[in-house]
Amino acid sequence: MSNGNQAASLLLPPAQDQKVMILGGGGGAATNRVNIINLNASTPAYTAAAYLNYPRMHHHAVILPDRTVFVCNGSRGEEDVSQSTLPAEIYNPATNSWTTVETPTINGRVYHLVALLLPDGRVVTAGGNPQRGTYENRIEIYSPAYMAQTRPTINSAPQAANYNTTITIQTNQAANIKWVHLIRPMAPTHGLDTEQRLVDLPITSRTSSSLTVQITNNRNLAPPGYYMLFIVDNSNVPSIASWMQLT
Numbered sequence: 001m002s003n004g005n006q007a008a009s010l011l012l013p014p015a016q017d018q019k020v021m022i023l024g025g026g027g028g029a030a031t032n033r034v035n036i037i038n039l040n041a042s043t044p045a046y047t048a049a050a051y052l053n054y055p056r057m058h059h060h061a062v063i064l065p066d067r068t069v070f071v072c073n074g075s076r077g078e079e080d081v082s083q084s085t086l087p088a089e090i091y092n093p094a095t096n097s098w099t100t101v102e103t104p105t106i107n108g109r110v111y112h113l114v115a116l117l118l119p120d121g122r123v124v125t126a127g128g129n130p131q132r133g134t135y136e137n138r139i140e141i142y143s144p145a146y147m148a149q150t151r152p153t154i155n156s157a158p159q160a161a162n163y164n165t166t167i168t169i170q171t172n173q174a175a176n177i178k179w180v181h182l183i184r185p186m187a188p189t190h191g192l193d194t195e196q197r198l199v200d201l202p203i204t205s206r207t208s209s210s211l212t213v214q215i216t217n218n219r220n221l222a223p224p225g226y227y228m229l230f231i232v233d234n235s236n237v238p239s240i241a242s243w244m245q246l247t
Contacts, residue, residue, distance in 0.1 A: 164217035
Protein backbone atom coordinates (compact mmCIF):
# COMPACT_ATOMS: atom_id res chain seq x y z
CA MET A 1 0.00 0.00 0.00
CA SER A 2 2.83 2.44 -0.80
CA ASN A 3 2.13 5.81 -2.42
CA GLY A 4 -1.29 6.03 -0.82
CA ASN A 5 -1.13 9.70 0.15
CA GLN A 6 -4.57 11.39 -0.03
CA ALA A 7 -6.32 8.09 -0.83
CA ALA A 8 -9.98 7.57 0.00
CA SER A 9 -11.23 4.76 2.23
CA LEU A 10 -14.54 3.45 3.48
CA LEU A 11 -16.31 0.50 5.07
CA LEU A 12 -18.00 -1.30 2.19
CA PRO A 13 -21.73 -1.97 2.60
CA PRO A 14 -23.04 -3.61 4.63
CA ALA A 15 -20.92 -2.78 7.69
CA GLN A 16 -21.50 -6.29 9.06
CA ASP A 17 -19.17 -7.67 6.37
CA GLN A 18 -16.24 -5.66 7.82
CA LYS A 19 -14.63 -5.08 4.42
CA VAL A 20 -12.55 -1.91 4.13
CA MET A 21 -11.71 -0.44 0.71
CA ILE A 22 -8.76 1.87 0.07
CA LEU A 23 -8.70 3.52 -3.34
CA GLY A 24 -6.46 5.84 -5.27
CA GLY A 25 -3.96 8.18 -3.69
CA GLY A 26 -0.39 8.74 -4.73
CA GLY A 27 2.99 10.20 -4.10
CA GLY A 28 3.07 12.97 -6.67
CA ALA A 29 1.22 11.21 -9.48
CA ALA A 30 -2.06 9.55 -8.57
CA THR A 31 -2.82 5.85 -8.80
CA ASN A 32 -6.02 4.04 -9.74
CA ARG A 33 -5.17 1.10 -7.48
CA VAL A 34 -7.95 -0.33 -5.26
CA ASN A 35 -7.47 -2.78 -2.40
CA ILE A 36 -9.93 -4.43 -0.02
CA ILE A 37 -9.24 -6.06 3.34
CA ASN A 38 -11.73 -8.40 5.03
CA LEU A 39 -11.42 -7.84 8.76
CA ASN A 40 -13.68 -10.85 9.43
CA ALA A 41 -11.09 -13.19 7.93
CA SER A 42 -8.94 -15.29 10.25
CA THR A 43 -5.81 -13.67 8.79
CA PRO A 44 -6.86 -10.36 7.22
CA ALA A 45 -4.82 -9.26 4.20
CA TYR A 46 -5.24 -6.68 1.44
CA THR A 47 -6.34 -8.08 -1.91
CA ALA A 48 -6.58 -6.25 -5.22
CA ALA A 49 -10.03 -5.21 -6.46
CA ALA A 50 -11.03 -3.77 -9.82
CA TYR A 51 -9.07 -0.58 -10.42
CA LEU A 52 -10.59 2.87 -10.77
CA ASN A 53 -11.06 4.00 -14.37
CA TYR A 54 -9.19 7.22 -13.52
CA PRO A 55 -6.14 7.62 -11.25
CA ARG A 56 -7.04 10.18 -8.58
CA MET A 57 -6.08 11.65 -5.24
CA HIS A 58 -7.91 14.21 -3.05
CA HIS A 59 -11.10 12.47 -4.14
CA HIS A 60 -14.12 11.39 -2.11
CA ALA A 61 -16.11 8.14 -1.84
CA VAL A 62 -19.78 8.04 -0.80
CA ILE A 63 -21.89 4.98 0.03
CA LEU A 64 -25.15 5.13 -1.93
CA PRO A 65 -28.41 3.60 -0.61
CA ASP A 66 -28.41 0.99 -3.40
CA ARG A 67 -25.21 -0.40 -1.78
CA THR A 68 -22.84 0.91 -4.42
CA VAL A 69 -20.01 3.44 -3.95
CA PHE A 70 -19.88 6.82 -5.71
CA VAL A 71 -16.38 8.29 -6.22
CA CYS A 72 -15.93 11.87 -7.38
CA ASN A 73 -13.52 14.75 -7.92
CA GLY A 74 -9.84 14.77 -7.05
CA SER A 75 -6.90 15.09 -9.43
CA ARG A 76 -4.43 12.91 -11.30
CA GLY A 77 -1.61 14.61 -9.40
CA GLU A 78 -1.44 16.35 -6.03
CA GLU A 79 -3.51 19.58 -6.08
CA ASP A 80 -3.08 20.12 -9.80
CA VAL A 81 -6.41 21.50 -11.05
CA SER A 82 -5.25 21.19 -14.65
CA GLN A 83 -5.62 17.42 -14.13
CA SER A 84 -8.76 17.49 -11.99
CA THR A 85 -11.64 17.38 -14.48
CA LEU A 86 -12.34 13.70 -13.85
CA PRO A 87 -15.62 11.88 -14.52
CA ALA A 88 -17.24 10.39 -11.44
CA GLU A 89 -17.50 6.61 -11.22
CA ILE A 90 -19.53 4.06 -9.28
CA TYR A 91 -18.28 0.78 -7.80
CA ASN A 92 -20.61 -2.19 -7.55
CA PRO A 93 -19.33 -4.61 -4.86
CA ALA A 94 -21.60 -7.38 -6.20
CA THR A 95 -19.79 -7.40 -9.57
CA ASN A 96 -16.44 -5.87 -8.53
CA SER A 97 -16.74 -3.37 -11.36
CA TRP A 98 -16.62 0.38 -11.98
CA THR A 99 -18.99 2.39 -14.16
CA THR A 100 -18.09 5.87 -15.37
CA VAL A 101 -20.88 8.41 -14.91
CA GLU A 102 -21.12 12.20 -15.29
CA THR A 103 -18.26 14.68 -15.34
CA PRO A 104 -18.65 17.56 -12.85
CA THR A 105 -19.18 21.02 -14.31
CA ILE A 106 -17.08 22.65 -11.58
CA ASN A 107 -13.33 22.10 -11.83
CA GLY A 108 -10.84 22.34 -8.99
CA ARG A 109 -12.31 20.23 -6.20
CA VAL A 110 -9.10 18.91 -4.71
CA TYR A 111 -7.84 19.66 -1.21
CA HIS A 112 -10.63 20.45 1.33
CA LEU A 113 -13.43 19.12 -0.87
CA VAL A 114 -16.45 17.41 0.70
CA ALA A 115 -19.12 15.08 -0.68
CA LEU A 116 -22.06 13.68 1.24
CA LEU A 117 -25.25 11.69 0.81
CA LEU A 118 -28.58 13.51 1.02
CA PRO A 119 -31.69 11.82 2.49
CA ASP A 120 -33.31 11.62 -0.95
CA GLY A 121 -30.36 9.63 -2.33
CA ARG A 122 -28.56 12.42 -4.19
CA VAL A 123 -24.95 13.43 -3.47
CA VAL A 124 -23.89 17.02 -2.80
CA THR A 125 -20.30 18.09 -3.50
CA ALA A 126 -18.74 21.32 -2.27
CA GLY A 127 -15.50 23.02 -1.37
CA GLY A 128 -12.01 22.55 -2.66
CA ASN A 129 -8.93 24.78 -2.98
CA PRO A 130 -8.29 25.44 -6.69
CA GLN A 131 -5.23 27.38 -5.54
CA ARG A 132 -3.88 27.97 -2.06
CA GLY A 133 -5.60 31.00 -0.57
CA THR A 134 -8.74 30.53 -2.67
CA TYR A 135 -11.87 28.50 -1.97
CA GLU A 136 -14.50 27.04 -4.31
CA ASN A 137 -17.84 28.11 -2.81
CA ARG A 138 -20.16 26.71 -5.47
CA ILE A 139 -22.21 23.58 -4.71
CA GLU A 140 -23.04 20.80 -7.17
CA ILE A 141 -25.51 17.93 -6.76
CA TYR A 142 -25.28 14.52 -8.46
CA SER A 143 -28.47 12.51 -9.09
CA PRO A 144 -27.85 8.75 -9.44
CA ALA A 145 -29.84 6.83 -12.06
CA TYR A 146 -32.31 5.52 -9.45
CA MET A 147 -33.62 9.06 -8.95
CA ALA A 148 -35.49 8.67 -12.26
CA GLN A 149 -37.02 5.29 -11.32
CA THR A 150 -40.28 4.51 -9.56
CA ARG A 151 -39.18 4.38 -5.95
CA PRO A 152 -40.54 2.45 -2.96
CA THR A 153 -42.10 4.57 -0.24
CA ILE A 154 -41.87 4.39 3.54
CA ASN A 155 -45.37 5.19 4.78
CA SER A 156 -44.32 5.19 8.42
CA ALA A 157 -41.42 4.06 10.58
CA PRO A 158 -40.37 4.56 14.21
CA GLN A 159 -38.50 7.78 14.95
CA ALA A 160 -36.37 5.98 17.54
CA ALA A 161 -35.26 2.42 18.25
CA ASN A 162 -33.22 0.51 20.83
CA TYR A 163 -30.46 -2.00 20.20
CA ASN A 164 -31.33 -5.69 19.83
CA THR A 165 -35.03 -5.03 19.14
CA THR A 166 -37.27 -5.29 16.10
CA ILE A 167 -39.13 -2.44 14.44
CA THR A 168 -41.97 -2.43 11.93
CA ILE A 169 -41.96 -0.30 8.78
CA GLN A 170 -45.15 0.38 6.87
CA THR A 171 -44.81 0.34 3.07
CA ASN A 172 -47.15 -0.56 0.21
CA GLN A 173 -44.21 -2.23 -1.57
CA ALA A 174 -43.40 -4.67 1.26
CA ALA A 175 -43.57 -7.75 -0.98
CA ASN A 176 -40.92 -6.29 -3.32
CA ILE A 177 -38.36 -5.06 -0.78
CA LYS A 178 -34.92 -6.72 -0.79
CA TRP A 179 -32.99 -4.65 1.76
CA VAL A 180 -33.57 -2.41 4.74
CA HIS A 181 -30.64 -0.52 6.18
CA LEU A 182 -29.43 2.44 8.18
CA ILE A 183 -26.93 4.93 6.76
CA ARG A 184 -25.15 7.17 9.24
CA PRO A 185 -25.12 10.90 8.36
CA MET A 186 -21.77 11.90 6.91
CA ALA A 187 -19.16 14.18 8.46
CA PRO A 188 -16.53 14.48 5.72
CA THR A 189 -13.33 16.50 5.68
CA HIS A 190 -10.22 16.35 3.49
CA GLY A 191 -11.71 13.52 1.41
CA LEU A 192 -12.27 11.27 4.43
CA ASP A 193 -15.26 10.33 6.57
CA THR A 194 -14.82 7.92 9.46
CA GLU A 195 -18.54 8.24 10.36
CA GLN A 196 -19.71 6.74 7.07
CA ARG A 197 -21.35 3.30 7.23
CA LEU A 198 -24.35 1.32 6.01
CA VAL A 199 -25.78 -1.12 8.57
CA ASP A 200 -28.02 -3.92 7.36
CA LEU A 201 -31.34 -4.50 9.13
CA PRO A 202 -32.29 -8.11 8.31
CA ILE A 203 -35.95 -8.58 7.38
CA THR A 204 -37.42 -11.07 9.86
CA SER A 205 -41.02 -11.07 8.58
CA ARG A 206 -43.32 -9.20 6.24
CA THR A 207 -46.97 -8.72 5.36
CA SER A 208 -48.46 -7.14 2.25
CA SER A 209 -48.00 -3.70 3.81
CA SER A 210 -45.26 -3.97 6.45
CA LEU A 211 -41.73 -5.16 7.15
CA THR A 212 -40.34 -6.24 10.50
CA VAL A 213 -36.56 -5.84 10.76
CA GLN A 214 -33.90 -6.60 13.35
CA ILE A 215 -31.79 -3.85 14.93
CA THR A 216 -28.19 -4.88 15.65
CA ASN A 217 -27.04 -5.38 19.25
CA ASN A 218 -23.54 -4.12 18.40
CA ARG A 219 -23.03 -0.49 19.41
CA ASN A 220 -19.59 -0.51 17.78
CA LEU A 221 -21.11 -1.49 14.46
CA ALA A 222 -23.79 1.21 14.71
CA PRO A 223 -22.87 3.88 17.28
CA PRO A 224 -25.78 5.67 18.98
CA GLY A 225 -27.21 8.63 17.11
CA TYR A 226 -29.34 9.57 14.12
CA TYR A 227 -29.50 7.49 10.95
CA MET A 228 -31.20 7.57 7.58
CA LEU A 229 -33.48 4.54 7.23
CA PHE A 230 -33.85 3.29 3.65
CA ILE A 231 -35.80 0.46 2.05
CA VAL A 232 -34.57 -0.89 -1.30
CA ASP A 233 -36.63 -2.90 -3.79
CA ASN A 234 -35.67 -5.93 -5.86
CA SER A 235 -34.52 -3.66 -8.68
CA ASN A 236 -32.03 -2.01 -6.27
CA VAL A 237 -34.04 1.22 -6.22
CA PRO A 238 -34.01 2.93 -2.79
CA SER A 239 -36.70 4.94 -1.07
CA ILE A 240 -36.29 8.44 0.28
CA ALA A 241 -34.92 8.09 3.81
CA SER A 242 -36.83 8.33 7.05
CA TRP A 243 -34.81 9.65 10.02
CA MET A 244 -34.42 7.39 13.04
CA GLN A 245 -32.48 7.76 16.29
CA LEU A 246 -30.67 4.68 17.57
CA THR A 247 -30.37 4.68 21.35
